[in-house]
Amino acid sequence: MDEINIEDFMKLDLRVARVVTAESVEDADKLLKLELDLGTIGKKTVFAGMKKAYEAESLVNKLVVCVNNLKHRKMRFGTSEGMILAAGDDDLGIFILSPDEGAIPGMQVR
Numbered sequence: 208m209d210e211i212n213i214e215d216f217m218k219l220d221l222r223v224a225r226v227v228t229a230e231s232v233e234d235a236d237k238l239l240k241l242e243l244d245l246g247t248i249g250k251k252t253v254f255a256g257m258k259k260a261y262e263a264e265s266l267v268n269k270l271v272v273c274v275n276n277l278k279h280r281k282m283r284f285g286t287s288e289g290m291i292l293a294a295g296d297d298d299l300g301i302f303i304l305s306p307d308e309g310a311i312p313g314m315q316v317r
Contacts, residue, residue, distance in 0.1 A: 218276075222245050222312075223311060224243035229264065229266040231258060237259060246312035246314070251275075254285065256301075270306045271291045271304070277289050277290050
């Protein structure tokens with residue numbers, strides 16, 4: 208595993224976000240389209256490869272951790288403006304990392 212230094216880690220802008228809408232992406236086996244609310248930062252659209260692990264409706268109002276400063280990625284379904292953090296693999300499944308109660312959208316993860 209490659210190590211990074213603290214300066215590299217500090218480049219990440221991790222923020223709490225609330226899932227406002229979630230929908231299945233037609234013609235995509237893995238993708239869900241999520242609209243995230245990051246409080247005063249605004250809203251972002253993120254495409255997440257977790258269709259097999261989560262029903263879209265179950266994610267609405269869920270708090271997640273978003274990589275806020277990830278370079279936007281154009282996909283054939285639209286542009287993904289960030290990434291949400293999850294753990295897992297193909298064998299065990301995917302598990303979204305969620306902040307504890309009390310965290311609010313836009314709050315920086317440190």
